[in-house]
Structure formats: C-alpha cells, structure tokens
Amino acid sequence: xxxxxxxxxxxxxxxxxxxxxxxxxxxxxxxxxxxxxxxxxxxxxxxxxxxxxxxxxxxxxxxxxxxxxxxxxxxxxxxxxxxxxxxxxxxxxxxxxxxxxxxxxxxxxxxxxxxxxxxxxxxxxxxxxxxxxxxxxxxxxxxxxxxxxxxxxxxxxxxxxxxxxxxxxxxxxxxxxxxxxxxxxxxxxxxxxxxxxxxxxxxxxxxxxxxxxxxxxxxxxxxxxxxxxxxxxxxxxxxxxxxxxxxxxxxxxxxxxxxxxxxxxxxxxxxxxxxxxxxxxxxxxxxxxxxxx
Amino acid sequence: xxxxxxxxxxxxxxxxxxxxxxxxxxxxxxxxxxxxxxxxxxxxxxxxxxxxxxxxxxxxxxxxxxxxxxxxxxxxxxxxxxxxxxxxxxxxxxxxxxxxxxxxxxxxxxxxxxxxxxxxxxxxxxxxxxxxxxxxxxxxxxxxxxxxxxxxxxxxxxxxxxxxxxxxxxxxxxxxxxxxxxxxxxxxxxxxxxxxxxxxxxxxxxxxxxxxxxxxxxxxxxxxxxxxxxxxxxxxxxxxxxxxxxxxxxxxxxxxxxxxxxxxxxxxxxxxxxxxxxxxxxxxxxxxxxxxxxxxxxxxxxxxxxxxxxxxxxxxxxxxx
Numbered sequence: 360x361x362x363x364x365x366x367x368x369x370x371x372x373x374x375x376x377x378x379x380x381x382x383x384x385x386x387x388x389x390x391x392x393x394x395x396x397x398x399x400x401x402x403x404x405x406x407x408x409x410x411x412x413x414x415x416x417x418x419x420x421x422x423x424x425x426x427x428x429x430x431x432x433x434x435x436x437x438x439x440x441x442x443x444x445x446x447x448x449x450x451x452x453x454x455x456x457x458x459x460x461x462x463x464x465x466x467x468x469x470x471x472x473x474x475x476x477x478x479x480x481x482x483x484x485x486x487x488x489x490x491x492x493x494x495x496x497x498x499x500x501x502x503x504x505x506x507x508x509x510x511x512x513x514x515x516x517x518x519x520x521x522x523x524x525x526x527x528x529x530x531x532x533x534x535x536x537x538x539x540x541x542x543x544x545x546x547x548x549x550x551x552x553x554x555x556x557x558x559x560x561x562x563x564x565x566x567x568x569x570x571x572x573x574x575x576x577x578x579x580x581x582x583x584x585x586x587x588x589x590x591x592x593x594x595x596x597x598x599x600x601x602x603x604x605x606x607x608x609x610x611x612x613x614x615x616x617x618x619x620x621x622x623x624x625x626x627x628x629x630x631x632x633x634x635x636x637x638x639x640x641x642x643x644x645x646x647x648x649x650x651x652x
Numbered sequence: 653x654x655x656x657x658x659x660x661x662x663x664x665x666x667x668x669x670x671x672x673x674x675x676x677x678x679x680x681x682x683x684x685x686x687x688x689x690x691x692x693x694x695x696x697x698x699x700x701x702x703x704x705x706x707x708x709x710x711x712x713x714x715x716x717x718x719x720x721x722x723x724x725x726x727x728x729x730x731x732x733x734x735x736x737x738x739x740x741x742x743x744x745x746x747x748x749x750x751x752x753x754x755x756x757x758x759x760x761x762x763x764x765x766x767x768x769x770x771x772x773x774x775x776x777x778x779x780x781x782x783x784x785x786x787x788x789x790x791x792x793x794x795x796x797x798x799x800x801x802x803x804x805x806x807x808x809x810x811x812x813x814x815x816x817x818x819x820x821x822x823x824x825x826x827x828x829x830x831x832x833x834x835x836x837x838x839x840x841x842x843x844x845x846x847x848x849x850x851x852x853x854x855x856x857x858x859x860x861x862x863x864x865x866x867x868x869x870x871x872x873x874x875x876x877x878x879x880x881x882x883x884x885x886x887x888x889x890x891x892x893x894x895x896x897x898x899x900x901x902x903x904x905x906x907x908x909x910x911x912x913x914x915x916x917x918x919x920x921x922x923x924x925x926x927x928x929x930x931x932x933x934x935x936x937x938x939x940x941x942x943x944x945x946x947x948x949x950x951x952x953x954x955x956x957x958x959x960x961x962x963x964x965x966x967x968x969x970x971x972x973x
Binding site: 387388392394476479482488644647 | 745747758761
C-alpha cells in the first residue's frame with residue numbers, strides 16, 4: 360500500500376533497535392491514552408458528578424462563611440478551628456466525597472468503556488494492554504488529584520479565611536497553617552493513588568461494581584472500630600496516620616498507634632503498584648463481549 | 653526456517669480452533685489457511701463468523717487450538733495490530749468525537765507523531781470519501797457514514813491484513829459499489845482482506861475465496877467461482893427501500909432476470925426476486941439515476957443459505973474448487 364509515511368509495521372521492525380525503543384514507544388502511547396482519558400475525565404458527561412462531589416465542600420463552606428459574615432458573629436474560637444477542619448476533611452472530603460469521586464472515575468476507566476461499547480478500539484491498537492492500564496490509571500489520578508487537591512486547599516482556605524480572616528493570615532503565613540494545608544493536599548493525592556488502584560481493580564473484576572464499592576466504603580468507615588491488625592488492611596488507616604491534626608477518635612473507637620509516615624507512604628505506593636500489576640495481568644486475558652451489558 | 657514456519661508467516665492459520673461460551677458453541681474444530689486476496693466468511697446470523705474474526709484479533713481467546721496471523725499470535729497486540737486492522741460490527745464510538753478525531757486519536761495510541769497522525773488520517777478519510785464530513789460529530793452520522801468512518805479507522809495505519817465484519821451493512825448502492833472498489837484495490841495491492849457477510853451474493857462478486865459457515869462449523873471453503881454456479885440455482889430475494897416502489901417494479905419487470913417483484917406492506921419498499929443478483933445491482937443503479945428514485949437501503953432479504961450449504965456439503969465434500 361502506498362503511503363508517504365512509515366507504516367506501523369516498519370516502525371516495529373528492526374530487532375534489537377526496536378526493543379531498545381520500546382520504552383520510548385510505551386511512553387508516547389501512555390501519553391496518548393492519557394490525553395483522551397483526561398478529556399473524558401474533565402469534559403465528558405461522566406465528569407459532572409466528579410465536579411459536584413469536588414465542589415460540594417467549597418459550596419458548603421463558602422455559604423457558611425458568607426452567612427457568618429452577614430450575621431456579624433463569630434462562629435467558634437480560632438483554637439478549635441484546626442480540629443473542626445480535621446473532622447470536615449476526614450469525614451466529608453476524604454471518606455465520602457473523595458472516596459466516591461475516585462470510585463466513579465476509576466471504576467469507569469474500563470467499565471465505562473464496556474458500557475459505552477468502545478473498549479475494543481483500544482484492544483485493536485498495537486499497544487500492550489498494561490500500557491492501557493497505566494495510561495488510564497494516570498489519567499484518573501491526575502483528574503481526581505487535581506480536583507480534590509483544589510477542594511482540599513480551597514476548603515482549608517475557606518474554613519480559615521472565611522471565618523477568621525485576620526488570625527488566619529498569621530496562622531498560615533507565619534505559623535504552621537501552610538504546612539498543614541500542604542500536608543492535607545498531600546494526603547488527598549495519596550488517597551487518590553490508593554483508592555484509585557482499588558477501584559480500578561474493582562471495575563475490572565466486577566460487572567456491577569457498586570456493591571463491592573459500598574462494601575469497601577463500609578469497611579473504610581468502620582475502620583475506627585477494627586482491632587489494630589485489621590485496621591492496617593485499609594487505605595484510610597495509612598491516610599489517618601498522616602493528618603497534621605488528628606480528629607477526635609470517638610467513644611467506641613479502638614485506639615491504635617498511627618503508622619509512621621515513612622511506612623504509610625511507601626506502603627500505599629507498594630500496594631498501588633501491586634494492584635496495578637494485578638490489573639495488568641487481568642487485562643491481558645480480558646475478552647471483549649458486550650453481550651448482556 | 654522450515655517450510656511450515658514460512659507458510660505460517662504468509663498465511664492466516666487456524667489449527668483446530670474451538671471457542672465455547674460456557675456450554676454454548678461459538679466455533680468448533682476450525683482448520684483454515686487464508687491467503688492474500690479477498691476471503692469472505694459467509695453464513696447466517698449466529699454461524700460463527702464474528703467469533704472467528706474476534707478470535708483472529710485477540711478480542712476472544714480460543715478454548716482450544718492455535719491461531720497465527722502472518723506468524724503473529726493474536727495475543728500479542730503490540731505486534732499484531734501493526735499489521736492488522738479490524739473493522740468490527742460494534743456500531744459504537746467514544747462519545748463526543750468528530751470523525752477526524754476518532755481516527756486521529758487511535759492513530760496517536762499507535763505511537764505515531766502528530767504529523768504522521770495527520771497525514772495518515774487524511775489519507776484514510778480520502779479512501780472512504782469522508783473528508784467533507786470528518787469535522788462533524790460521529791453521533792450525527794448516518795449508519796453508512798459510521799460504517800465508513802470505522803472502515804477508515806481500521807485501515808488508517810496501512811495494515812497488511814484487513815478484517816471486516818459485515819462492512820457493507822447500511823451502505824446505499826453507490827457507497828456499496830465504491831467500498832467494493834476500495835476492497836478490490838486493496839486486494840490488488842497484496843493485502844489480506846477477510847470479509848464477513850450473511851449474504852453470499854453480496855460478497856461473491858469480489859471474493860477470491862469463500863468460507864461458508866453454519867452453526868459454528870466451516871461447511872465449505874474454496875474458490876468463489878465454484879460456488880457461484882451453484883448459487884444461480886437459487887433465486888435471491890432483495891428488499892429495496894425507496895420512495896416509489898411501484899415505479900421501480902414496473903421498470904424491473906422489463907428485464908428477464910426479475911422473477912418476482914412485490915411491494916412491501918408499508919408501500920415504502922419492494923421485494924425483488926432475481927436469478928442474477930450481479931446484473932440486478934447494476935440495473936438498480938441505472939434505474940435509480942434514470943427515475944430519480946430516493947433509495948433508503950438495499951439489503952438481501954434472503955438469509956437462508958442452508959440449501960446451498962447442503963448442496964455443497966453433499967456434492968463436494970465441503971470443498972469447492
């Protein structure tokens with residue numbers, strides 16, 4: 360077939376040279392997959408729910424701050440604000456909104472394409488299926504980490520500057536506030552890394568991933584009731600170990616020593632790497648059959 | 653290198669391939685060697701054609717047996733799809749894309765540079781005459797346009813093997829003739845084209861060889877010319893959807909190969925029974941132009957090839973020469 364450009368087959372030829380170039384090829388392919396997936400994650404019809412989840416804390420805190428300003432009254436003492444924000448972050452942002460946002464995005468990376476009946480286009484391209492897993496995962500991670508990162512920093516800013524503007528300037532710029540805000544943002548990114556891997560694999564293995572997602576949600580929420588050993592079989596345990604101001608444990612909590620950051624962070628990363636490896640093995644053998652979807 | 657290996661690298665080879673969906677048979681004990689040129693897989697719906705194509709492209713894994721496409725396993729997509737393009741029957745697209753974006757995106761996944769992607773996309777669009785509509789959203793395309801844009805996507809990377817599942821579905825007579833010419837030119841360039849159809853008449857005029865399938869088995873295979881004579885024993889029924897079927901019927905009866913013409917109950921179509929489908933299609937193109945008819949679709953309405961299969965199995969032992 361005549362063509363002015365080199366065919367894919369010729370490009371793949373070349374023995375040892377081609378083998379050496381594979382990393383470069385895989386990188387290009389990963390970036391190409393990410394480009395499309397980022398478009399879907401940020402601009403696709405499924406992105407609407409993600410924006411709603413990520414925007415909710417900002418809307419609530421923004422509205423609350425506006426009401427407090429109008430009523431011209433103090434909300435609580437500034438000293439309690441750190442703990443209040445820690446509760447808001449842990450219960451609302453981390454355990455609920457980010458959890459379901461990651462579930463929505465990562466479970467749909469492959470599952471959504473099966474529902475849309477478009478996954479076969481990827482499977483019919485000369486790309487290792489593991490590259491697809493990495494490209495899709497990274498796109499999901501970038502989308503969720505960006506949006507929930509903004510949520511985290513935005514909600515922190517609203518919680519402090521919205522209620523105690525004068526004290527907050529000093530606390531953030533001359534005190535520990537900025538470090539705390541960045542730590543929360545880092546935890547958010549790590550949460551997206553960990554939950555993203557979990558939900559990627561759930562989306563691959565389950566035809567209806569909603570039930571497993573709810574079971575995981577229950578497990579993560581009830582983590583405070585679990586004995587110390589079982590606590591470690593969760594993502595939230597490692598994330599809680601990193602928060603700068605721990606929220607109150609509550610009356611029924613089973614207390615356990617927080618895992619140090621030098622163990623928590625690598626543990627989550629190793630867990631993620633193993634999960635992606637498992638996803639890669641699964642996708643290598645996946646067949647395309649849209650029947651019954 | 654052994655002769656066997658050399659042949660495997662020049663052919664698409666199925667060796668004892670079976671595929672079961674649980675307890676349901678997809679295909680069974682398939683042994684095939686497909687050479688360059690146009691090979692048609694023909695059989696009624698559910699005969700196993702799509703399963704065979706999905707096995708060939710790694711979308712399905714065989715329960716038993718091995719498949720080799722020019723020496724490459726279907727389970728090595730990185731190598732396979734440098735030389736294979738597959739236009740599947742799944743009429744679905746990633747949401748929100750224009751025709752051009754659809755082709756460009758999947759070319760970029762191949763690892764091509766932006767310039768290469770642009771050039772290959774343009775060439776593919778020109779091959780299927782979709783340049784003018786390439787900037788529109790695929791969601792707004794007609795069925796025929798969607799068929800053509802999928803075809804463009806499957807051949808954009810200049811594969812050596814093109815696998816096409818019911819590629820003529822939904823095309824109007826003009827587009828059908830144009831696409832058949834494209835297939836013939838690709839075959840003349842030395843490509844392997846594997847085309848499926850549930851209508852033997854639809855593909856026999858362009859095929860070098862046919863594989864007849866029924867209930868998951870290959871019931872006959874061989875040179876298409878051997879099959880053609882047998883087909884002429886069996887008049888074919890074609891449904892033409894058009895605005896003035898009575899005009900078309902009157903004109904068709906002027907030609908001796910029209911055995912029967914019956915207007916559809918909704919008066920928007922005409923069932924035509926003919927002994928010479930090739931001549932009928934040529935005649936139809938002429939009559940449409942001469943009478944300014946608006947044709948919505950032309951589709952064979954006679955899916956039952958069992959009679960031909962039975963004839964072939966009994967008379968030729970499953971091989972036509």
